[in-house]
Amino acid sequence: MHSGNSSKLLFTPGPLTTSDTVKGAMLRDLGSLDSDFLATVRSVRTRLLELGPYPPEEYECILMQGSGTYTVESVISSAVPRNGKLLVLVNGAYGRRIAQIARVHGIDYDVLEVTENVKLTPGIAAEYLARASGYTHVAVVHCETTSGILNQVEEIGRVVHGTGASYIVDAMSSFGAVPIDMASAHIDFLISSANKCIEGVPGFGFILANRRSLHACKGNARTLSLDIYDQWAEMEADGHFRFTPPIQTILAFEQALNELDEEGGVCGRGERYRKNHKALCRGMKALGFEIYLGEEDQSFIITSFRYPTIPAFNFPTFYERLWKLGYAIYPGKLSHESCFRIGSIGRITTAEIEALLAAIQRVLGEMGADWVSEKREVTTPQLG
Numbered sequence: 001m002h003s004g005n006s007s008k009l010l011f012t013p014g015p016l017t018t019s020d021t022v023k024g025a026m027l028r029d030l031g032s033l034d035s036d037f038l039a040t041v042r043s044v045r046t047r048l049l050e051l052g053p054y055p056p057e058e059y060e061c062i063l064m065q066g067s068g069t070y071t072v073e074s075v076i077s078s079a080v081p082r083n084g085k086l087l088v089l090v091n092g093a094y095g096r097r098i099a100q101i102a103r104v105h106g107i108d109y110d111v112l113e114v115t116e117n118v119k120l121t122p123g124i125a126a127e128y129l130a131r132a133s134g135y136t137h138v139a140v141v142h143c144e145t146t147s148g149i150l151n152q153v154e155e156i157g158r159v160v161h162g163t164g165a166s167y168i169v170d171a172m173s174s175f176g177a178v179p180i181d182m183a184s185a186h187i188d189f190l191i192s193s194a195n196k197c198i199e200g201v202p203g204f205g206f207i208l209a210n211r212r213s214l215h216a217c218k219g220n221a222r223t224l225s226l227d228i229y230d231q232w233a234e235m236e237a238d239g240h241f242r243f244t245p246p247i248q249t250i251l252a253f254e255q256a257l258n259e260l261d262e263e264g265g266v267c268g269r270g271e272r273y274r275k276n277h278k279a280l281c282r283g284m285k286a287l288g289f290e291i292y293l294g295e296e297d298q299s300f301i302i303t304s305f306r307y308p309t310i311p312a313f314n315f316p317t318f319y320e321r322l323w324k325l326g327y328a329i330y331p332g333k334l335s336h337e338s339c340f341r342i343g344s345i346g347r348i349t350t351a352e353i354e355a356l357l358a359a360i361q362r363v364l365g366e367m368g369a370d371w372v373s374e375k376r377e378v379t380t381p382q383l384g
């Protein structure tokens, strides 16, 4: 399934392990005006809407060059008008990044922040919004990849709609594996990127936008290249990107969409990730690790594990040794706790999860983490 002498298995929040066929789709030269390429762009935009499905009478798909953050920045800096005001709901680094984008662009904004292990709920949003007014836009992250927590974006959307504000959702790390109903959640802008749950390679992000809300962006943009209205208008007019497109990334993405379909779409993909996540949590608990979040708040996308408290454990060594064995995990990003993260997404199955668990057990043994073997006798992990 995976090629490459030096390829690692990536247990990260993206870029992820991709299939050989996705990587192979990139082995072509095409010009940005090539009719084959333009057909691919058209097809990718249509197929992203079909994933919802988000009816094309009401929704538009915009592709934007760059990483996911560029796409978030394109929406924030194009959607909020000069006299608008943004509320950002925050429980992690990606929510804070949205606020940082607003600050950089001189956009008037407030932050409603809860701690990183607290899920954002409609109750939290409603309580705050009942005492505040004047927000034209509200933004929130769906799966806050900082911890792995899954915020209640659909329910929050109904609260936001009640205030009349537009609603922006960063669904970067969940889109393609967790169903999101844009209509009932009143989401105006839904954002994700090529290299997360769709399992493409990095290079662009995309926005699914309510058509009326997109039209309202005309003339708002604070930058030339990240103007989502102009990007959309030009693509509608002649099918082209305004500036050089990431051609090979888009070719790979089309193949990734084929493989998503073959797997049974969003639900099929979500099922595989859920199984990965379950196998990971079961195995890690058996090795003595503690999960940072409560099970009811935890997504199946990425999981934060607390550092063991024994002195023999040292994260840089742990990380380095796993990496040498061919397994890339991810450092923590929490403000107040020492955790590391392991992703369940990308072209991996429970077989790769079991292999990772066996490698973790081996590395802990090499590091002299004795408590691990004590725990193991009690709980008998199922390692492959």
Ligand SMILES: *Cc1c(COP(=O)(O)O)cnc(C)c1O
Residues within 6 Å of the ligand: 013, 014, 067, 068, 069, 070, 072, 094, 141, 143, 144, 145, 170, 171, 172, 173, 193
């Ligand atoms: C990955 C991710 C992003 C974008 O990160 P980039 O490094 O710019 O691709 C934004 N928000 C969330 C929640 C993410 O997981």
